[in-house]
Structure formats: structure tokens, C-alpha cells
Amino acid sequence: MKQIYQVSRVLCNESLTPIEILIIDSIEFKKHKQTKLIEYIRRYKQLNLSMELLRENWAEISELNNDSSSLRSCQLRNGPVIGLAKFNEKRQAGITTKEDYVERYGKAEAAARLRSRAASEEIYIERHGVELGKEKWNNYLQKRKSSYAKKKASGHVYSKYNRNYFHLLYGVANGDEIYDRKIEGQRFKVSLAGYIEKYGPVDGPIMCKICKDHTSITYFTTKYGHDEGTIKYQERCAISVGNFRTASKWSLLVIGKIKQEIGDLFYYGDNELTIAVKDYPLLEQKIIKPDLFYKGCVIEFQGDIFHANPLLFEYNTTPHPYNKTITAGEIWAIDAIRIDYYKSKQYNTLEVWESEWNNNKESTIAKCVNFLKKHLNGTK
DSSP states (O other), X not given: OHHHHHHHHHTTTSOOOHHHHHHHHTOOOOGGGHHHHHHHHHHHHHTTOOHHHHHHHHHHHTTOSSOOSSHHHHHHHHOHHHHHHHHHHHXXXXXXXXXXXXXXXXXHHHHHHHHHHOOOHHHHHHHHOHHHHHHHHXXXXXXXXXXXXXXXXXXXXXXXXXXXXXXXXXXXHHHXXXXXXXXXXXXXXXXXXXXXXXXXXXXXXXXXXXXXXXXXXXXXXXXXXXXHHHHHHHHHHTSOGGGTTXXXXXXXXXXXXXXXXXXXXXEEGGGOOOEEOOSOTTSOOSEEOOSEEETTEEEEEXXXXXXXXXXXXXXXXXXXXXXXXXXXXXXHHHHHHHHHHHHHTTOEEEEEEHHHHHHOHHHHHHHHHHHHHHTGGGOO
């Protein structure tokens, strides 16, 4: 009991209650940790933290050396509430943003420095040449995959970077702002505008098409390897074409938002209006089903891949995932005849592209609502 007596004697003037002294005396510690224990007793007393909490945490506290950066370290030193606040303050102060780099180095130098710290196959090739760059990049991917697998096997749980995670780190108000800014930045990166900003007006649409085309054999072989990828691609191509006229998920999301403004929508989704085509030989169909029909107005929601978005595909490309014999130009011609048929029936017609929705959802909804409201007085 000699060490415990020394601790109690040193702290005899610290206004400890008898219960606190009993708790302190029950803490087991090694002789060389005595000074550290006294330090933390005083710290917890000043922060109005219970000695019981100190006893619970002592095993971890006694192992702390110079670790002052982790959340757990901050909470052990200052308690769960103050520790979280101090951790967030330190974390926020240590964040260096793109704007900080631009202010410090100028736009061009900042872009070069940030790029030098990034990890992608393209950047590895720039640094090391084609062959060595690809080899190093593949080694990096394998090492990262192995690291993730080891951590997962050991029970490590990766943080879910959702809104609640940012609330925990920065509080509700700041967390919402930071999370929304992060999401908008990620959304822009994968948008057509983001690819154009990165690669220019000529290469941007091409790179966007390559990265977003998850239906090509190149995508499958890159993701799964040549043999397995080829099999998966063939399995996808073998899917029945009977379901192709079903509404896409994104179009139903748009219509759901429109319905909040125009509540009597009916002819869409499972209730698509079926029009019998007569005396219109250019359109080689017996029936036609508009994606959305409302009082003489038609909205067609055109998927970028299936309808060959002209901003993403050139005339002679074959983007259709299940019909590689039809070119983008032929798809455009078929869709143009379809639109002409609607006009021949005096239906007001609007085309909405998938990329429009992905790039600006609010603008797409407003465009559709305004279109329908504008033509209500002249309905057929």
C-alpha cells in the first residue's frame, strides 16, 4: 500500500471526498506511473469528472505515451464530452483545403501540388512511365485490398461517412454544411460538366462515356478479368429484351417529384398510355407508350446509354448494351420519328435526358413542371 499512501498524501490538500479517496486507493498502478496518475487525478478533478471514470479508463491512460491526435486519446484526457470537442477543434484546425493551397501557392502551383499527392493509374503513369506506372498502380491496388481485408478480418469497422458521421465530428449545423459541400463536390466530379472541366470539351464527353458505360465488355473485363468478365457480359446480353419498355428508376423519381406539384398525373410507369399507331409507316411500331402523358402533353425520359445521348456518343458508335448492331445515329433517327409522331397528333412534347437529372435535379423538375403547366390551356 506504499504507493497508494504516497498518492493520497500528495493529494491531501486537493479537496477530495472520502469516497474519491477510496476510489483512488483502489486503482492499481506501477511505481513509475505514480506521477502520471497524480496528474490525471488533478486533471479529472479540475474538469469535474468522476474518479470512477478515471478508474475505468486508467488501464488505457497508463499506456498513453505521446498520442494526442486520436479521438480516444482526447476523451481519455478530458472526458467524453470535452474530449470530443477538443478533438474536433484540433481536427478542423489541421484540415488543409484546396482553397488553402490556392491562397498559399497560386492556382497553377496548387493544382500541381494536389495532383502530385493524388493516386490514380493516370498519375502513376505520368510519374513512372507506362509499364512501370501500371505495375506500381496494380501493386498499390493489391496492397490496399490486402490491408482492407486484414483490418476487416480483425474486426475493424470502417466509418460510414454519412450525415450522422459529420454531425458527430462537427455538430449539426457545421456537419450539414460540410457534408452537403462534400456531396456536391463528388456529384460534380462524376457529371459531364466535371469531366469537361478535367479533360476539356473534346475529351471530356468521351471520358465521361467510358467511365459511365457499365454495360460494355470493356467494363466487365476490367472489373472481373478477361474470362469471368466475358461470361458476365454474355449473361447480361442474354437478358430478355421484353422488359426494355419498363420505366427507369430515375424517370420514376422525376415523375414522383412532378406529382408533388401536379397531383393528377396518371399515365406513367405501370399505367403508361398505350397508343395504337395507324397510318404512320415511318414508325415501325404497332403501339407506342409515352413515358408520361398528361392532358395532351408528352414527356419522354431518355436514358443516356439506351438513347445514345448526343453529348456522350458520336454518330457511328454503338452504345446500346443489348443491340450492338445499331448505331447512335440510327437510335437518334428512331427517336426523332417517335417525336414527329407525337407532333402529328398535336401533342406538346418534351425530351429530358438522364444527364440533365444527374447534373441538376431541381432544374429538371422545374423544367418538367413548367412545361406541363404552360400547355394546360391548349390541351387536346
